Amino acid sequence: MTIHDLARVAGVSVSTVSKALNDNGRMAAETRARIKRIAAEIGFRPNALARGLLSSRSFTIGLLTNDTYGRFTLPVMAGVSEALVDHGVSVFLCAIEDDPALGKVHVDAMLDKQVDGIIATGKRIDRSLPVDLAGLPVPVVYAFTAGTPESVTFTADDAQGAALAADWLKKIGRRRLVHITGPETFVSVRERAAAFASEAGDEAPVLYGIWSESWGHQAIADLWSAGGVRPDGIFCGNDQIARGVIDALRERGVKVPEEVSVIGFDNWEILAEQTRPPLTTIDMNLKELGREAGLMVLALAEGRPAEPGLRKLPCKLVIRQSCGGARAD
Amino acid sequence: MTIHDLARVAGVSVSTVSKALNDNGRMAAETRARIKRIAAEIGFRPNALARGLLSSRSFTIGLLTNDTYGRFTLPVMAGVSEALVDHGVSVFLCAIEDDPALGKVHVDAMLDKQVDGIIATGKRIDRSLPVDLAGLPVPVVYAFTAGTPESVTFTADDAQGAALAADWLKKIGRRRLVHITGPETFVSVRERAAAFASEAGDEAPVLYGIWSESWGHQAIADLWSAGGVRPDGIFCGNDQIARGVIDALRERGVKVPEEVSVIGFDNWEILAEQTRPPLTTIDMNLKELGREAGLMVLALAEGRPAEPGLRKLPCKLVIRQSCGGARAD
DNA sequence: GCTCGCTGAGAAAACGTTTTCGCATATTGA
DNA sequence: TCAATATGCGAAAACGTTTTCTCAGCGAGC
Numbered sequence: 038m039t040i041h042d043l044a045r046v047a048g049v050s051v052s053t054v055s056k057a058l059n060d061n062g063r064m065a066a067e068t069r070a071r072i073k074r075i076a077a078e079i080g081f082r083p084n085a086l087a088r089g090l091l092s093s094r095s096f097t098i099g100l101l102t103n104d105t106y107g108r109f110t111l112p113v114m115a116g117v118s119e120a121l122v123d124h125g126v127s128v129f130l131c132a133i134e135d136d137p138a139l140g141k142v143h144v145d146a147m148l149d150k151q152v153d154g155i156i157a158t159g160k161r162i163d164r165s166l167p168v169d170l171a172g173l174p175v176p177v178v179y180a181f182t183a184g185t186p187e188s189v190t191f192t193a194d195d196a197q198g199a200a201l202a203a204d205w206l207k208k209i210g211r212r213r214l215v216h217i218t219g220p221e222t223f224v225s226v227r228e229r230a231a232a233f234a235s236e237a238g239d240e241a242p243v244l245y246g247i248w249s250e251s252w253g254h255q256a257i258a259d260l261w262s263a264g265g266v267r268p269d270g271i272f273c274g275n276d277q278i279a280r281g282v283i284d285a286l287r288e289r290g291v292k293v294p295e296e297v298s299v300i301g302f303d304n305w306e307i308l309a310e311q312t313r314p315p316l317t318t319i320d321m322n323l324k325e326l327g328r329e330a331g332l333m334v335l336a337l338a339e340g341r342p343a344e345p346g347l348r349k350l351p352c353k354l355v356i357r358q359s360c361g362g363a364r365a366d
Numbered sequence: 367m368t369i370h371d372l373a374r375v376a377g378v379s380v381s382t383v384s385k386a387l388n389d390n391g392r393m394a395a396e397t398r399a400r401i402k403r404i405a406a407e408i409g410f411r412p413n414a415l416a417r418g419l420l421s422s423r424s425f426t427i428g429l430l431t432n433d434t435y436g437r438f439t440l441p442v443m444a445g446v447s448e449a450l451v452d453h454g455v456s457v458f459l460c461a462i463e464d465d466p467a468l469g470k471v472h473v474d475a476m477l478d479k480q481v482d483g484i485i486a487t488g489k490r491i492d493r494s495l496p497v498d499l500a501g502l503p504v505p506v507v508y509a510f511t512a513g514t515p516e517s518v519t520f521t522a523d524d525a526q527g528a529a530l531a532a533d534w535l536k537k538i539g540r541r542r543l544v545h546i547t548g549p550e551t552f553v554s555v556r557e558r559a560a561a562f563a564s565e566a567g568d569e570a571p572v573l574y575g576i577w578s579e580s581w582g583h584q585a586i587a588d589l590w591s592a593g594g595v596r597p598d599g600i601f602c603g604n605d606q607i608a609r610g611v612i613d614a615l616r617e618r619g620v621k622v623p624e625e626v627s628v629i630g631f632d633n634w635e636i637l638a639e640q641t642r643p644p645l646t647t648i649d650m651n652l653k654e655l656g657r658e659a660g661l662m663v664l665a666l667a668e669g670r671p672a673e674p675g676l677r678k679l680p681c682k683l684v685i686r687q688s689c690g691g692a693r694a695d
Numbered sequence: 696g697c698t699c700g701c702t703g704a705g706a707a708a709a710c711g712t713t714t715t716c717g718c719a720t721a722t723t724g725a
Numbered sequence: 726t727c728a729a730t731a732t733g734c735g736a737a738a739a740c741g742t743t744t745t746c747t748c749a750g751c752g753a754g755c
Contacts, residue, residue, distance in 0.1 A: 039741055050705045055743055062744085064703060085478040086419045087741035090710045095415060097479070100459065105444040106635070115434040118461045122468070127475050130429065130459035132447045139451070146456050149414040150426070250640045277640065284613075306435075311579045311606065368711055379735045384713055391714085393733055416711035419740045 043081045047072050058083070089151060098334055099129040099147035101140070103167065103182075104160035108305055109323060113158050113180055116327025124335060126153070133168065140168030148174070153338035156330050157182050162192045163224035176337035180330035181323070189337070190347045191330050193321035198352030199229035202272045202300045202319050203236035205354055209362030211270030211298050216243045217256045217282060218274025226274060229302070233272060248274070253281025261289060269297050270360075276301040276308045279316055283359065287313075294361030304355050315357035326350050372410045376401050387412070418480060427663055428458040428476035430469070432496065432511075433489040437634055438652060442487050442509055445656025453664060455482070462497065469497030477503070482667035485659050486511050491521045492553035505666035509659035510652070518666070519676045520659050522650035527681030528558035531601045531629045531648050532565035534683055538691030540599030540627050545572045546585045546611060547603025555603060558631070562601060577603070582610025590618060598626050605630040605637045608645055612688065616642075623690035633684050644686035655679050 044051045049072065056062030057072035089095040100117055104110040118128050129152065131143035147155065154175050157166050159182030170177045170185075177188055184190035199216075206214055214237040219226050230243045244259075246252035253273060260267060273279035279301030283293050293299055293314060301309060304320035329350065337343055356362075373380045378401065385391030386401035418424040429446055433439040447457050458481065460472035476484060483504050486495050488511030499506045499514075506517055513519035528545075535543055543566040548555050559572045573588075575581035582602065589596060602608035608630035612622050622628055622643060630638060633649035658679065666672055685691075 040743095041741080051742080052706075052744080053704055056704090059743080062704085063701090068703080082474065082478050084419070084480065084741050086415050086424060086480050087710085088743075090413070090415045090419055090712090090741080091743050093710080106440055108636075111435055111440065114459065115461045118459060122460075122471060122475065125475065127458045127460075127479060129456045130443060130447060131451075131456075132444045142451055145411065146451065146454065149411050150456055151413065151415050251642070307437075307606075313580070369713095370711080380712080381714080381736075382734055385734090388713080391734085392731090397733080413711050416740085417713075419711080419742090420713055422740080 038079075038081065040081070040083065043072075043076055043079065046079065047075050093151065094153055094338070095151040096124075096126050097129060097150065097152050098126055098331075098338070099131055099143075099152045099155045101131045101133060101143065101155060101157045101166060101168070101170075102159065103133050103135050103140075104158070105132045105134065107160045108303075109160050109181055110158050112323035113327035113330070116324035116329075117156055117180075117331040118327075119324070120328040120331035121335060126331075126335060133166065135167050137167040140166060144168060144170070144173070154178065154334035156180055156334050157184070158327075158330075159183075161223065161225075162195075176334055178330050178334040178337070180326055184347075187345050189333055189343055189345055191326050191333070192347060192349055193323070193326065194349035194351050195225045195228040196232035197349070198302065198319040198321065199232035199272070200236050201352060201354050202302070203233050205317075205360065205362070206270035206272060206298055206300060207236070209298060209360060213266055213268045214238075214241045214270045214272065215260065215268040216241065216272045216274070217253060217278055218243065218245060219248045219278070221245045229274065237272075242268075246278075248277060250277050250281035250284070253278040253283075254285040255281075257282050257285035257289070271297060271299045273299065273301050276303045276305045276312075276316055276318055279318070279359070280308060280312050283312055283314075283316075294359055298360040298362070300360055309355070309357065312359065314359050317357045317360040318355050319352045320355045321352050322350055367408075367410065369410070369412065372401075372405055372408065375408065376404050422480065423482055423667070424480040425453075425455050426458060426479065426481050427455055427660075427667070428460055428472075428481045428484045430460045430462060430472065430484060430486045430495060430497070430499075431488065432462050432464050432469075433487070434461045434463065436489045437632070438489050438510055439487050441652035442656035442659070445653035445658075446485060446509075446660040447656075448653070449657040449660035450664060455660075455664060457660075462495065464496055466496040469495060473497060473499070473502070483507065483663035485509055485663050486513070487656075487659075488512075490552065490554075491524075505663055507659050507663040507666070509655055513676075516674050518662055518672055518674055520655050520662070521676060521678055522652070522655065523678035523680050524554045524557040525561035526678070527631065527648040527650065528561035528601070529565050530681060530683050531631070532562050534646075534689065534691070535599035535601060535627055535629060536565070538627060538689060542595055542597045543567075543570045543599045543601065544589065544597040545570065545601045545603070546582060546607055547572065547574060548577045548607070550574045558603065566601075571597075575607075577606060579606050579610035579613070582607040582612075583614040584610075586611055586614035586618070600626060600628045602628065602630050605632045605634045605641075605645055605647055608647070608688070609637060609641050612641055612643075612645075623688055627689040627691070629689055638684075638686065641688065643688050646686045646689040647684050648681045649684045650681050651679055 040051050044054045057069045102110045133140040155177045158180045165183040179190040216233045244256050301316045301318035304318045309316035309318050369380050373383045386398045431439045462469040484506045487509045494512040508519040545562045573585050630645045630647035633647045638645035638647050
């Protein structure tokens, strides 16, 4: 099952076999075809280790994540894997939790195995992994986690996503908008809030809290008991908050989407689809983000140049029923 | 940075270096120590490709999953990775969706890369992956997906988990138990239902539906409008159903846990902790399951024998507040 | 007829390890 | 003092590829 066996069966030398299979070198077209046919017949597959040893390309990359349970890196991982399998590149999964020592162990293991590159991914765009990836002998690409200025980093365009949401609320006729979101310590939160303000106007309230249903509940309780003008369009910082908001509205007899439109963020399908009514929300295209990161690390590994810096990928609006209004076109 | 460089620096031959670092062969203890010291100083790390080529062990295994978005395989994957990193084994992540062609591509790629073994994992214990893993030249272990009778398969003990739940409800004084669960087509559902029946009595109702909040809602509506005896202890087939059940009870003014205890299944933390009240539920120990699968495939790869068959790992009860009753000891 | 260039294919080196074997030198025993 | 054995280390083969170099044969041009 090695190239030697194949050579013996074909009655040629190993060099001829290698050249035949790789479309290299000079040889009679008929010889090449015959060798290829025999190779297919006996199911010969070259040993990637031997090949990698010689070419110093392992057709392997490492995917480092500290978000083993989260819902963000899963789509990213799927996108990476999907993008690279077509190029014969396999992905090492390295779950490092938040442990610097474990991170170092994994990075060392990946380098030992001669990965062609590394993708770092996490759960927050403004936090970096607990491991130093600068000065590694292989290219590093960051996806949904903070990178270095000299490297390539992919992230979702929070501002554009927030603008999309606010714009949609206005488009369907909502005028009294409010933004209920997570902790102001998150860069994403601040960027979305700023974009929301510039769409909805500076007088539109932004309520900061935590990433939970209970905060959505609480925020509605606060708004409804305040006695001021009540909103008719609510943009929530994630789908969980939106869920809490909708539940709280229902408990108060406020009809969604007839009286108030609610829009979420993340398109966490398992939650968004089960909310009553199903949640209109912003999708960060994380799978696409993973795909781009995969292709980028591959390009860098092959020596193709790429401009360093932050690349923001657009979000998209997913229309369900919590806003009412027209279908998207 | 190869062993040759190290040998030159140390003033010995490469064979001596190799033997020194691997604690093989005969040599002066002082020589061995000196070589090790120099290796550590210049940060020499042997090329795993070259090593693998010779030993036909790549210290690499493949993890095949068709559950890229699900919440089940994530903990499994984390467990596998965690168990194997200590042994210097890295894990190839292969997301094959439900595509047989993609599955074959990934399996071939893994074999090319000389993986020492393969772990197959999925989202249902009674469905197999869309790819044939029999007759592969490397050991295969199944985790949370259907395997062949000749292979080793790990799964959660559904019956034991269900018994744990029913038993807990009885222990805290509930007498009128009901089980609201998923589709009867799932083996897990049937096993849990049987175990529930043998704990709660055959007269205790089992309601089959779908895996969604809305079904939990619906089931409560049915029970409460039926006019029969209303349950005081509800064991739900998953946390989503439990969530729907609790919401529906609250809408009817029924207090949880004072009047009715509700227990879920899966311990999907992000949901279980956000439910009001937080959900008491059954945890399938999926990370532990992944760990066991990882150690098993490693054992098989090293030639250690293992008895084929299905291994059921016990579930554990996670007590929060939806049941009331005492804390667990 | 001789050289040149082209074609087809094989020999061998190389990648970075590990392991076996052999060869000096040192030590022991008689 | 000499042989036998133990010790320390290096040479070389091996793993399975790819790639470069070489070489024989052959047809064509002069």
